[in-house]
Amino acid sequence: MGLFKRGSVWWMSFTYEGKQYRQSTETENKKLAKRILDKVKGEIAEGKWFKKLPGEDRTFREMMEKYMEEHSKPKKASSARDKASLLHLSPFFDELCLTAVTPTLIDEYKVQRRLEGAAPATINRELALMKHAFNLAHKPWRWVTDNPAKEVPMEKEPPPRDRWLTYEKEEKLLTASPQWLKEIIVFAIETGCRREEILSVQWNDVDLFNRVVTIFSKKTGESRTIPLTQRVFEILKEKEREKVRAKVRSITDDLVFNHPPGKKVNIYTLRWGYEEAVEKAEIQDLRFHDLRHTFASRMAQNGVDPYTVQNLMGHTSFTTTQRYAHHCVESLRRGIESLDVARRERAEGIITNLAQ
Numbered sequence: 001m002g003l004f005k006r007g008s009v010w011w012m013s014f015t016y017e018g019k020q021y022r023q024s025t026e027t028e029n030k031k032l033a034k035r036i037l038d039k040v041k042g043e044i045a046e047g048k049w050f051k052k053l054p055g056e057d058r059t060f061r062e063m064m065e066k067y068m069e070e071h072s073k074p075k076k077a078s079s080a081r082d083k084a085s086l087l088h089l090s091p092f093f094d095e096l097c098l099t100a101v102t103p104t105l106i107d108e109y110k111v112q113r114r115l116e117g118a119a120p121a122t123i124n125r126e127l128a129l130m131k132h133a134f135n136l137a138h139k140p141w142r143w144v145t146d147n148p149a150k151e152v153p154m155e156k157e158p159p160p161r162d163r164w165l166t167y168e169k170e171e172k173l174l175t176a177s178p179q180w181l182k183e184i185i186v187f188a189i190e191t192g193c194r195r196e197e198i199l200s201v202q203w204n205d206v207d208l209f210n211r212v213v214t215i216f217s218k219k220t221g222e223s224r225t226i227p228l229t230q231r232v233f234e235i236l237k238e239k240e241r242e243k244v245r246a247k248v249r250s251i252t253d254d255l256v257f258n259h260p261p262g263k264k265v266n267i268y269t270l271r272w273g274y275e276e277a278v279e280k281a282e283i284q285d286l287r288f289h290d291l292r293h294t295f296a297s298r299m300a301q302n303g304v305d306p307y308t309v310q311n312l313m314g315h316t317s318f319t320t321t322q323r324y325a326h327h328c329v330e331s332l333r334r335g336i337e338s339l340d341v342a343r344r345e346r347a348e349g350i351i352t353n354l355a356q
């Protein structure tokens with residue numbers, strides 16, 4: 001057993017039950033540090049010393065406050081989702097010391113959330129938030145010695161929704177839509193952008209000369225550049241002409257999509273207009289986000305490789321892109337056909353060599 005300095009503070013070093021411990025005395029006074037060490041020696045000799053965990057003095061609320069301040073707020077894309085999860089976690093765990101949060105207790109929380117009618121995906125987001133916070137509390141904060149959330153299995157979620165538009169139903173939907181909505185729908189189907197991304201596109205994000213649009217995703221915090229199809233290019237070109245012809249400048253002139261002219265399209269206006277058009281077109285169960293699925297599914301059906309689909313969609317994980325794998329038959333067919341081509345070319349080369 002002994003003392004050593006870290007900075008200006010004295011630390012103890014000793015062995016207990018075969019395990020090496022290094023623990024701060026939390027004092028700069030060597031004499032006081034020695035008395036603390038002697039006390040620990042005595043407790044060990046009497047079998048009364050137990051390592052005190054920082055988590056015994058820290059509550060779940062303190063952990064989550066530190067997490068939200070240092071890790072959730074900087075990630076603005078996930079901050080709102082974290083806050084929503086915390087609204088349910090807090091009443092159940094807030095006043096508990098971290099060492100009192102056990103796998104059994106977390107499992108009880110899962111049962112309660114099921115009884116409240118929470119969906120499996122919602123419960124999993126809440127558990128994931130808790131698991132990440134406890135990971136940090138374990139390392140690097142050193143508040144706890146393990147992560148109780150790791151021992152609790154996630155809920156089984158239903159398979160992801162796979163709804164997309166046929167070309168015939170797309171035509172019906174566009175026919176049932178007013179011009180401002182038609183432009184947004186075409187942009188969604190032919191760029192794969194999310195609703196919020198589309199409504200936030202500004203003219204300085206559009207490069208008609210190079211035929212690309214740059215999209216910033218609040219969800220991932222990253223930008224991606226998407227080439228424009230001819231149909232989208234023509235729509236944006238016409239909208240640019242309208243912008244130039246407009247005599248009255250509006251604060252929303254920088255936004256590409258607006259309705260009525262000069263007014264920002266908010267999510268409620270879009271939802272109302274879209275749902276009305278879907279009903280008028282007599283299409284069942286079609287959400288706006290399904291237009292994004294339509295974009296990805298069509299690319300996969302036309303043999304576009306999954307890596308390209310991932311980049312155009314802005315997926316941070318390839319696992320998300322794999323949901324469209326069953327559409328990739330033509331891409332797989334080309335892969336198999338390449339073997340036939342290689343074998344045929346090799347055979348032709350052998351015949352040529354023999355002839356010479």
